[in-house]
Amino acid sequence: MVAPTTMSGAAALQLRYALRGGAWAAIYLACVLAPLFALLIGPLPPARDFWTEFSVAVGYSGLAMMGLQFGLTARFRFVTAPWGEDVIYHLHRQISLLAVALVVAHPLILFAVRPELVALLNSFTAPWRARFAALSTYSLIALVAMALWRTQWNIRYETWHALHIALALIAVAAGLAHMVGWGLYLESPMKRTLWIGLTLFWIGLLVYVRVVKPLFLLRRPYRVSEIRRERGDSITLAMAPDGHAGFRFKPGQFGWLTLWGSPFQITGHPFSFSSSAVATDGRVEMTIRNLGDFTSRIASVPPGQLVFLDGPYGAFTTNSEPADMLVLIAGGVGVTPMMSIVRTFADNGDKRPVLLLYGSRTYEEITFREELETLTGRLDLKVVHGLQNPHEGWSGERGFIDAEILRRQVPPPYAAHEYFICGPNVMMDGIERALSALEVPMSRYHSERYSFA
Ligand SMILES: Cc1cc2nc3c(=O)[nH]c(=O)nc-3n(C[C@H](O)[C@H](O)[C@H](O)COP(=O)(O)OP(=O)(O)OC[C@H]3O[C@@H](n4cnc5c(N)ncnc54)[C@H](O)[C@@H]3O)c2cc1C
Structure with missing residues (x-):
């Protein structure tokens, strides 16, 4: 409550x-x-x-x-x-x-x-x-x-x-x-x-x-303190402020990352923070999937590299009217802001019910799979996986997280929950239509699209 x-x-x-x-x-x-x-x-x-x-x-x-x-x-x-x-x-x-x-x-x-x-x-x-x-x-x-x-x-x-x-x-x-x-x-x-x-x-x-x-x-650089390979062709970069206190962010927010060169270069790349927002030492993590020329080079970043972070940005946060339950709907790497939300809940001892509907291609590619299993023990968290290419014997949900899965897994009253949606556009469009059909007011759901262009 x-x-x-x-x-x-x-x-x-x-x-x-x-x-x-x-x-x-x-x-x-x-x-x-x-x-x-x-x-x-x-x-x-x-x-x-x-x-x-x-x-x-x-x-x-x-x-x-x-x-x-x-x-x-x-x-x-x-x-x-x-x-x-x-x-x-x-x-x-x-x-x-x-x-x-x-x-x-x-x-x-x-x-x-x-x-x-x-x-x-x-x-x-x-x-x-x-x-x-x-x-x-x-x-x-x-x-x-x-x-x-x-x-x-x-x-x-x-x-x-x-x-x-x-x-x-x-x-x-x-x-x-x-x-x-x-x-x-x-x-x-x-x-x-x-x-x-x-x-x-x-x-x-x-x-x-x-x-x-x-x-x-330029005057507030960060240093890569740890690099972790994750399931689903993704890498987590942990970055610590170098000579300053860093910034505080809210779970669900993102920052612009410059990995090579100076912050004067024209294009920075936006990534959600995947770590808990509770860290007091200014350390932040981003989990990045290999999807193109910039993201494919993440694997070559050496520990200790100087990087630049502009943030935090975004309104994909839990600070709207509190709801009885959070419903997090993620497709692929869209799970990163959700991870920050559940990790922050865990650090704060927040026992509000959280339902994570999480679509991945295969069971092996479920990013953060093991950690989510551990977190279900510490939080009032239920994780429902949907697989696009399920292995033989898979008895869970299949395909993209869609209106059908939403209706099957989310308990009514639908308008009493707060929804967070992040994933491929086709998934997000479908979920937004389904929520509107379920008469969930727009103020009750937040969408984060991974393409501004
Ligand atoms: C708010 C937000 C949060 C994101 N969080 C994550 C995350 O946590 N993890 C993750 O793996 N990805 C995240 N992304 C997506 C990530 O920014 C792109 O995948 C990445 O920038 C692609 O760069 P690339 O050069 O490797 O691929 P490219 O093949 O060059 O780009 C693929 C597509 O990504 C988009 N894109 C590329 N560069 C930029 C840019 N500088 N600014 C905006 N869009 C761009 C374009 O639509 C482009 O067509 C996020 C995107 C946004 C907008």
Whole structure:
């Protein structure tokens, strides 16, 4: 049972997150719309027809949204906490689509109302301000196309990431050059100051992410203290803070790991913490499955290697309204945050019931199998394994953890439990649909998707 004081604490936390979420959404809207309204203050250029003015407004809004995209991926914990990083990255993606739609709509409307402007598409004869507009629009279209079809086009994640940042910078810089080149609404010093301020703010975000934050990480390195091979082609890296106290995390959270090179490199890799959150010496563990070029090199990391950890991040944590029981649903390496949750329960002597529905390919590949067996003795923990390729004589669940297994294994009332889901997208989609069919409110389940892209 959970004490009533804890319940009010959790409800208060949710309320705080909801208010904070609302405040950030309002600040975001203000940042997008304020520059637009500010353009209408003071002396105005001679009025033109409605559609021309409308297309200019659409262009300015698109540019403001593009600039703010740098802020969305800047990993500001106080901004992302109410939602979690995956939701923010999803939002980043959706806003990009909207920003591109606005930026593309800007010339299209102009061409429709003033067909003579189509001639500006000829970059050999067009003035510079039109060339910048074209460069910004083409970069933005390329950026979005690469984000949508990166996997189909077989582009390496790291290559894509570097190109993504380069194209974003070109799109915003060329957009600003186009705006200044035209300068129709920027004649008054006040408006120029506003846009210069906004540009400096965007540059500041970039400097923070690419210079200030890496410098901070450089001064707080970690050392690999232990390497353990796990079942299921996975390796656990234990890392201890080197010369500082480290950070505290909540079970279910993750960090960005840089193993080779400095924190200034463009791409870090996100991994959930798999260790107990109770450790007081700042030591953290990550359990990493060999799934690609970066993760295949984990096996070659020597003990004592210096690494960099940026964290903790994520809202995949147990701090929402307390429930009568935790239902952890994991597929493959998605078990890592669940492991942190049960290890923390064990260290805290928490006797709340926990049900772990855990899908693996084979019995031999069940990561943490033996430790989970031991933990069932120390906790009120029940583990149900589902095997995709079961051996002869296997009498347990078969295939992906799905709606059927969920209904069979989870006792009602379904809406009274708190659910944590992490695994392959197809499994997560199925479970989310099943929970919705079982009328479990969204506030009762947390999903952690292992792909932001
Ligand atoms: C919040 C979160 C927690 C995760 N926790 C774990 C964990 O505990 N254990 C584990 O084994 N894996 C975890 N992952 C997945 C892990 O980050 C990827 O498997 C790993 O980065 C793949 O890198 P790669 O170069 O080996 O593979 P690649 O073949 O290069 O990449 C495979 C796919 O992983 C994704 N990916 C690759 N690099 C990144 C990156 N830098 N940022 C975001 N996505 C990327 C891309 O969608 C890519 O297509 C987690 C992912 C996220 C988002």
